[in-house]
Amino acid sequence: ETGVTQTxxxxxxxxxxxxxxxxxxxxxxxxxxWYKQSAKKPLxxxxxxxxxxxxxxxxxxxxxxxxxxxSSHLFLHLHTLQPEDSxxxxxxSSQEWGLAGGQDTQYFGPGTRxxxx
Amino acid sequence: ExxxxxxxxxxxxxxxxxxxxxxxxxxxxxxxxxxRQDPGKSLESLFVLLSNGAVKQEGxxxxxxxxxxxxxxxHITAAVHDLSATYFCAVGGGSQGNLIFGKGTKLSVKP
Numbered sequence: 348e349t350g351v352t353q354t355x356x357x358x359x360x361x362x363x364x365x366x367x368x369x370x371x372x373x374x375x376x377x378x379x380x381w382y383k384q385s386a387k388k389p390l391x392x393x394x395x396x397x398x399x400x401x402x403x404x405x406x407x408x409x410x411x412x413x414x415x416x417x418s419s420h421l422f423l424h425l426h427t428l429q430p431e432d433s434x435x436x437x438x439x440s441s442q443e444w445g446l447a448g449g450q451d452t453q454y455f456g457p458g459t460r461x462x463x464x
Numbered sequence: 465e466x467x468x469x470x471x472x473x474x475x476x477x478x479x480x481x482x483x484x485x486x487x488x489x490x491x492x493x494x495x496x497x498x499x500r501q502d503p504g505k506s507l508e509s510l511f512v513l514l515s516n517g518a519v520k521q522e523g524x525x526x527x528x529x530x531x532x533x534x535x536x537x538x539h540i541t542a543a544v545h546d547l548s549a550t551y552f553c554a555v556g557g558g559s560q561g562n563l564i565f566g567k568g569t570k571l572s573v574k575p
Contacts, residue, residue, distance in 0.1 A: 351506075389468075390552065390565035403562060437506065451556070452497065453563060455507040 350374065351456035353438050359462045362428060368459045370421040370438030378444035379421040380453065381413060385434040396421060397444040428463045435460050466491050468555050470566035477543050477573055485569045487536040487553035495556040496536045497563065498527050500549045507552065511538075543573045 351372045360366050372379060381393040395403035396415040410432075412424040421438055439453040467490040477483050487496070495514050499507040511520045513529035513536060520527050524547065526539045536553055550570045554563040 389567045390554075392562055395562060439507075451495075451563075452509050452512055453554075454509065455499075457506045 351438060351440055351454050353436075353456035353459050355459060356457060357460045357462075359464065360425070360428065361464050362430075364428075365424070365426040367425065368423040368436055368438075368461075370423075370456055372419055372421075372438075372440040372454070372456075374440055374442075374454060376440040376442050376454075377418055378441045378451070379415060379418070380439040380441075381421065381423050382437040382439065382455075383434045384437055384458070390437070394423075395444060402444060425461075428461075430463050433461055433463045466493070466555060466564045468553060468564050468566040470551075470553055470569050473567055473569060475569055475571045477540075477571070479544055479573055479575055480542050482542065483540050485538040485540070485551055485553075485571075487538070487555075487566055489534050489536075489555045489564075491534075493531070493534075493555045496529050497554040497556075498536070498538055499552040499554060501552065501568070502549050510551075540571070543571075545573050545575065547571060548573045 354369045378397045380395050383391045383393055392405055393407045394413040399415045399418055410427050414422040435458045437458045438456040441451045441453045469488045471486050497512055498510040500510050501507045511527040516531040518529045524541045529536045550568045552565050552568045554565045556563055
């Protein structure tokens with residue numbers, strides 16, 4: 348596979364469930380990102396990992412827990428979510444993080460459409 | 465705090481017509497990106513603009529950047545149905561160098 352892949356593509360979960368979203372990039376990039384895209388808000392950055400270390404956490408509730416075991420994989424662990432967490436969750440990667448220039452063009456995965464009942 | 469505003473948010477146009485989408489941002493930035501998103505799909509990178517006066521063209525789309533005015537435009541020439549999508553601009557320079565996205569412009573091109 349090429350580019351950035353995400354699984355599952357669709358997920359329906361109850362508020363008491365625990366689930367995980369997976370992202371994998373095949374581009375040899377060093378930075379990976381989780382974004383939330385909901386109908387009424389701009390794309391919101393949730394987490395940034397650079398060389399497997401978290402470098403950004405935009406006041407995201409603790410019910411979202413990221414994990415980056417290596418530079419190719421990124422997970423988002425979900426537990427006790429709320430209905431307002433229903434959204435499209437996008438993963439992205441870039442060559443480097445925080446640098447000027449085209450190196451940090453972000454390449455996005457197809458997203459996971461999450462519905463919380 | 466860096467803010468990015470796009471307008472219009474919705475645009476319905478006829479095939480063959482020209483139109484421009486605007487992206488304003490609030491503080492100095494050294495890079496600006498345009499992305500396209502088709503319904504149910506991911507974001508696809510269209511253009512990266514890195515300097516004042518930069519202009520890039522791909523097919524019927526042309527993007528430009530005026531860093532002094534803190535403005536980028538995405539110009540559509542002789543629109544075709546295949547251009548129907550949501551277009552996002554994103555500006556570098558948020559806290560710790562991240563990208564800040566506009567709300568997107570949903571473009572619908574009708575025959």
